[in-house]
Amino acid sequence: MTRFFDKFSHGRLFLLAGLGLFVVAPTAIAGENPPPSGELKAAGESQTANDPLESINRFTSSFNFMVRGVVIDPLVDGYQAITPEPVQEAISNAVSNISEPLTIGSSLLQGDAENASTAAKRFIINTTIGLGGTQDPATEMGLEQRKEDLGQAFGSGGMAPGPHIVLPLIGPSNLRDAAGDVITAIVNPLPLAAKAASSGVSYSNNQEDIQSLSASALDPYVVERDSYEQNRRYEVNNGVVPLMDFPQFAEDEEEKKNTR
Numbered sequence: 001m002t003r004f005f006d007k008f009s010h011g012r013l014f015l016l017a018g019l020g021l022f023v024v025a026p027t028a029i030a031g032e033n034p035p036p037s038g039e040l041k042a043a044g045e046s047q048t049a050n051d052p053l054e055s056i057n058r059f060t061s062s063f064n065f066m067v068r069g070v071v072i073d074p075l076v077d078g079y080q081a082i083t084p085e086p087v088q089e090a091i092s093n094a095v096s097n098i099s100e101p102l103t104i105g106s107s108l109l110q111g112d113a114e115n116a117s118t119a120a121k122r123f124i125i126n127t128t129i130g131l132g133g134t135q136d137p138a139t140e141m142g143l144e145q146r147k148e149d150l151g152q153a154f155g156s157g158g159m160a161p162g163p164h165i166v167l168p169l170i171g172p173s174n175l176r177d178a179a180g181d182v183i184t185a186i187v188n189p190l191p192l193a194a195k196a197a198s199s200g201v202s203y204s205n206n207q208e209d210i211q212s213l214s215a216s217a218l219d220p221y222v223v224e225r226d227s228y229e230q231n232r233r234y235e236v237n238n239g240v241v242p243l244m245d246f247p248q249f250a251e252d253e254e255e256k257k258n259t260r
Contacts, residue, residue, distance in 0.1 A: 049164060049225060049226060049229065050161070050162065050163050050164055050174075051163065051164045051225065052163050053163060053164070053165065054164075056166075057164060057165065057166040057221070057225070058166075058221050060166040060167065060168055061166045061171075061172075061220075061221045061224060062221075063168060064166070064168065064169060064171055065214070065220065067169065072203075073207065073211075076203065076204050076207055077207075079204060080204060080207075088201075088204070088205075090134040090135070091134075091201060092198075092201045092205070093126070093130070093133055093134050093135060093136050094132065094133040094134050095194055095197040095198050095201055096133070096136075096145065096198060097122075097123060097126045097127060097130070097132075097133030097136075098133065098190065098191070098193075098194035098197075099147060099191060099194045099195060099198060100119045100120070100122055100123035100126075100145075101119075101123065101190075101191060102147075102148070102149055102150075102184065102191035102192075102194070102195070103115070103116070103119040103145075103146070103147050103148045103149075104116045104119045104120050104123070106148035106149050106150055106152060106153040107119060107148050107153075109150070109153040109157075110148070110152075110153050110156045110157070112148075115146055115148065118143050118144070118145075118146070119145070119146075119148075121138065121143055122138040122139075122143050122145060125137055125138040125141065125143070126138050146238065149177075149180060149181075149184070149195065150179075150180030150181070150183055150184055151176055151177035151179075151180035151181070151232070152180075152232075152235055152236050153180070154176050154179070154180055155176060155232070155233075155236035156236055159176050160176065161174040161175065161176045161177070161229065161232065161233075162174050162175030162176050163175055164225055164228075164229060165178055166225075171224075172224055172225060172228035173228075174228075174229065174232070177232065181195075
């Protein structure tokens with residue numbers, strides 16, 4: 001399932017300098033990097049879609065898919081054709097490095113001083129030794145990146161995601177995450193621009209897989225929506241999969257009584 005999320009689920013369909021849109025998820029293995037609070041904040045959230053605006057969202061999603069096919073995919077193809085792979089990797093590293101300050105602030109809001117410290121060290125090392133962030137020596141030093149944003153910080157604090165929203169060109173989101181992005185843009189638009197650029201670079205790196213998933217889906221909108229919401233729960237919990245409460249059956253209750 002995480003492989004599927006890796007290819008599709010982040011859902012930020014950013015239009016940035018023609019690099020485009022991407023849905024991507026973390027590759028952390030369940031159980032690593034537990035939430036700072038020690039609790040699974042999203043465990044109580046409904047696993048069913050909260051989508052009262054589905055008719056509007058479907059229209060916007062169709063528009064986004066059309067823009068991706070007509071405008072963004074050709075631009076990405078051109079970018080890949082004329083840009084050497086080492087340059088593409090350097091651009092990806094630089095964009096990722098710019099996102100570290102947002103991770104620092106969002107981690108501190110969650111009381112996660114360890115990840116904030118790691119992000120700060122990564123930013124300093126990659127900006128200096130890493131030639132302005134175009135290289136990633138921090139990872140080679142054992143400082144693994146775990147990105148955080150305000151939407152994740154709000155979710156870690158117990159805020160529900162709210163209704164699902166599909167924004168023109170930006171793509172899948174929800175009320176909580178959209179509010180986090182708006183606040184980020186007001187405080188400092190650079191981290192949000194870096195987030196958009198990162199989505200564009202990620203889409204460029206995984207274009208064929210995303211197109212394949214979209215083409216094979218019976219209902220691309222549902223795949224996009226559910227992947228995004230599930231992935232955000234996954235990210236809020238730092239890769240720890242919430243345990244679901246299963247109903248107690250009569251036989252289970254009787255067996256408990258017999259064992260007492």
